[in-house]
Amino acid sequence: MATISANPKRKISRFNRFDNPWLNPFLITGVFLIVIILLGAFIGQFTWDSDLALVGNSPLKQPPVGVSHTTLRGTSVGTWEHPLGTDGDGRDMLAVMIVGAPRTLAIGFIAAAAGMGFGILLGFMAGFMGGRVDDVIRIASDTTITIPSILVLIVIQSVIPVNLVGMALLISAFAWPGPTRLIRGQVLSMKESGYVKMARISGASTFDIMFKEMMPNLIPYLAASFIGNMQGSILAAIGLEVLGLGPQRVPTLGKSIYWSVQLSGLSQGLWWWWGFPALILVVIFVGLLLINLGLDEISNPRLRQKVE
Amino acid sequence: MKLSRLFMALITFALIALAFAQTPRNETVIFDIDGGNVTAPTNFNWMVPGTARNQGMHQAVWEPLFILNYETGEIMPYLGTSFTANESLDVWTLKIRDGVKWADGEAFNADDVVFTLNLLLGDETMTLGGAADMQQWVTDVAKVDDLTVQFNLKAPNPRFQLDYWSVRIWGGIIILPEHVWAGQDPFTFTNYDPAKGWPLGTGAYKLTSASETRFTYERDDNWWGKDVGIPEMGISGLPAPKYLVWEVTGAEENKVQLASQGELDSIMDVTLGGFEAMVANNPNIEAWVDGMPYVWFDPCPRQLSVNNMVAPWDNAEMRWALNDLMDRQQIIDVAYEGTTIPSQTMFVEYGGLLPYINAITGAGMTLGTTADVEKGKALIEKNGYALNSNGFYEKDGKVLSIEIQTHEAFIEKARIAAVLVEQYRKAGIDASTRAVAGATWDENKRFGNYEGVLDWDACGSINEPWNSMNRFTSRFLKPIGEASPGTNNHVRWSGANNDAYSAIVEKIGVLPLGDPSIEGMVVEAYQHLYDDMPFIPITQARKLVPFDTTYWTGWPTQENNYNHPATWWMSTHQIIHNLKPTGN
Incomplete structure (x- = not known):
């Protein structure tokens, strides 16, 4: 702040202090991308037959509309009946996108929410209560963070069949140490602040101090951490799905790529089989990244008050 | 399309790097194997359920007594020369080929057959491979002489030779070297000690390395049949390939990429689309039938x-x-x-x-x-x-x-x-x-x-x-x-x-x-x-079994139908002996 006012020639690149920080361009663009995905899926639920996303409900290997595909047996041309084409097991790719994209986001959301919920509780307890509680939680989170979660998840899911929620909850079992450490650190610095001391003197309960006084101040950090967790969880889920694990019947974007690899979709030139799911995943990840960057700027004013 | 080509090239490069044997390509035959990684690659006790044997061992090292020719219906002699029944079909007499030797020089003879059968008949759990079948039929076995064994059955069985000793499907009972297995616990013995030359077989190849995804074999130039061959099967002298590799290639995408680049000679089974993709890149690839639907019925x-x-x-x-x-x-x-x-x-x-x-x-x-x-x-x-x-x-x-x-x-x-x-x-x-x-x-x-x-x-x-x-x-x-x-x-x-x-x-x-x-x-x-x-x-x-003729010819096809094309079966010995180098 001082450096900005020290030189009147410098100007704030994106916002001045009176702007609404929530109008951050990163955040807006990111939200826009995610909303597009969700909106597309939402509208698709009502305008397209979702059952076409299941095995055998469409002809095999139809190219997208306007595209032709040639094999030793002849040439097939895409039609509006299956605008994004079909895969090698007779799933309509548009229906796969409509069904798969929100499921992919849902895995991320559930896993991040569960991980964050647990992380918030433990982080506050460790930071605020200190002592042995802090020691136990700190050691537990430090230990868990060193476990190669993807390997453990592969082993568990290859033995136990899981549905979408089960997969998300399993991933969340490894998604809590990050938020726990983050919140613990914030709480440790915050609990020495005046308003916390005042609340304590006023006789507020520990619960009230933690969740009514301190928590609101951590919302931007929590939101940024939540989005980061969502990215990590989706990445873990995609990793498992590409290995053929996770929900078997209703398609997800990762599972679509798995089948494409198993049935040589790449070599057969069936680019729409793996290309569209990959494209949607890119959009999701870019969207979440931008949201994360935006929230980061909101929670850390120094980042948004860059100078040219 | 450029992006996908780049992606394909990268995958191919990675796979080739993985697949490349240190052996000269034109002296090596590379087989694909399905079924996932071999979780215990150094366990060669084929009798324990779940233990691998089609990772090359029963195709190149462990030889069968007889091989059923699917095309003629004839049972062809291999290590055995005849297996005949009495009139009532409850006493069968096996004649073993003279001159067969284990890779360590010991003679393969009636003692090995009797030892193997007694081991299976003594398995009270009936879980060892072949034990249930032998206990259903066999009362006892007796050595008549070094090259003759008599099987006394509990009841007449006209199919005794066909069902258990002729690679009717996939494999069959493998005769064990008594001098290796005697005194071993058949449930726990792994049959692996490279220093002693184990796993031991009578085949024209010896195991040289084993991992979860790759098994390599080198020709044994002292193979017992190098001079006499097996005339009934048209086998004379040593087989042409010096090295054999069995590789777990995994997803079909990998198989197609490797085959397209000429890095797989025999592919176990692919989809029709996968086959078309590999042929488009490598026109030297052929299948059992030269045209739709290309397949052989397993x-x-x-x-x-x-x-x-x-x-x-x-x-x-x-x-x-x-x-x-x-x-x-x-x-x-x-x-x-x-x-x-x-x-x-x-x-x-x-x-x-x-x-x-x-x-x-x-x-x-x-x-x-x-x-x-x-x-x-x-x-x-x-x-x-x-x-x-x-x-x-x-x-x-x-x-x-x-x-x-x-x-x-x-x-x-x-x-x-x-x-x-x-x-x-x-x-x-x-x-x-x-x-x-x-x-x-x-x-x-x-x-x-x-x-x-x-x-x-x-x-x-x-x-x-x-x-x-x-x-x-x-x-x-x-x-x-x-x-x-x-x-x-x-x-x-x-x-x-x-x-x-x-x-x-x-x-x-x-x-x-x-x-x-x-x-x-x-x-x-x-x-x-x-x-x-x-x-x-x-x-x-149906099995769509592609073969690459870039480096090796003589693969079984409907035209050249000396036998079926299943290279994951024990009858593969016959295929290997039929291969000829192209000179590429």
Whole structure:
């Protein structure tokens, strides 16, 4: 702040202090991308037959509309009946996108929410209560963070069949140490602040101090951490799905790529089989990244008050 | 397209880097192997269930006594020269080829055969490979001289040589070197010690390295047959390839990329689309048939095995409902891209079995090509089920469901199961499928820990019906939690129909091959099986087996049909001896 006012020639690149920080361009663009995905899926639920996303409900290997595909047996041309084409097991790719994209986001959301919920509780307890509680939680989170979660998840899911929620909850079992450490650190610095001391003197309960006084101040950090967790969880889920694990019947974007690899979709030139799911995943990840960057700027004013 | 080409090039590069043997490419034959990683690559005790043997060992190192020629129906001598029965078919005499030696120079003789048989006959658990079969038939074995062994059977068996000693399907009993196995615990011995030359075989190759994904072999230039050969099979001298590699290539994408770049000589099985893609890149690739559908029919038809001891599938009407709701044509269209045909019975549709298949279907025992949904639903409703608000059948608050297990490394079966699940769900059964690790899949079958499983366990008969039928007799019935010997009757079919069926099959078993009374007895026995529907035949098992002729020629094809093209079978010895280098 001082450096900005020290030189009147410098100007704030994106916002001045009176702007609404929530109008951050990163955040807006990111939200826009995610909303597009969700909106597309939402509208698709009502305008397209979702059952076409299941095995055998469409002809095999139809190219997208306007595209032709040639094999030793002849040439097939895409039609509006299956605008994004079909895969090698007779799933309509548009229906796969409509069904798969929100499921992919849902895995991320559930896993991040569960991980964050647990992380918030433990982080506050460790930071605020200190002592042995802090020691136990700190050691537990430090230990868990060193476990190669993807390997453990592969082993568990290859033995136990899981549905979408089960997969998300399993991933969340490894998604809590990050938020726990983050919140613990914030709480440790915050609990020495005046308003916390005042609340304590006023006789507020520990619960009230933690969740009514301190928590609101951590919302931007929590939101940024939540989005980061969502990215990590989706990445873990995609990793498992590409290995053929996770929900078997209703398609997800990762599972679509798995089948494409198993049935040589790449070599057969069936680019729409793996290309569209990959494209949607890119959009999701870019969207979440931008949201994360935006929230980061909101929670850390120094980042948004860059100078040219 | 540029991006995808770059991606493909990167994948190819990575795969080639992985696949590249240190051996000269033009002296090496590279075989693909399905079924996932070999989890215990240094365990060569083939008798313990779940232990690998088609990682090259039974194709190149362990030689069979005889090999069945699928094209002529003739049983060809290999380590054995003859196997003859007495008039009553209950004493069989094996003659061993003179001059056969183990790779360490010890003679392969009657002592080894007697030792192996006694080991199997002494297995009280009947879990060692071949033990259940030998204990079903063999009373004892006796050495007549160094090259002659006499098998005394419990009952006449006209198929004794064919069924167990001729690579009728996939493999057979492998004779053990007594001087290695004597004194070892057959359940725990791994048969691996490179310093001692173990695993030991009589074949023209020796194992040089073993890992979970790759096995390499080098030609043994002192092979016993290098001078005398095996004239009956047209084998003379050493085989041409100096090195053999078996590689677990995994997903079809990998297979296609490697084959396209000429880095796989024999590919186990691919989809029609995958085959077309590799041929487009590598025109030297050929298949059994030179044109659509390119395939060879494997003798193990695919089926839905249903656990007959788990409710509600312990009820024959409910199993019949599963059959009626099955649309075999859709499975063929989706999972096989139209390259196979529906099963009409439990049998593979080879010429030798067609008279029996025709007799069964002629007696009215048919399986629909498409589903009869109304009939299937009526059977379910007859058993007290009603559709709930979710569209699934329910009785006493319990939704009608079935979980179909598949082997995680066999995509073909997973695809069949995926189509089947949709068919059942549309009809009101809450069906699901679960891919499990190979060892678990096998164990679940043996111990009955499943509701439904996609497998091929009626596999057995080639040119006569007894072998497949015998697998479902009451002799092999075990309760859930006890291992089914050789996965025979792992569906745990029991009851009056099974008793009647078993009695007839036992009678068939002692009749000479081709006895005119067999056909009628088969129809009579099959009626009991058909009424109970203990498992549900689905399709014939087609295999699209590509071979690359860039470096090696002489692969079996319909034109050059010296035998079938299954390079994961023990008969591969014959194929290897037929290969000739192209000079590339």
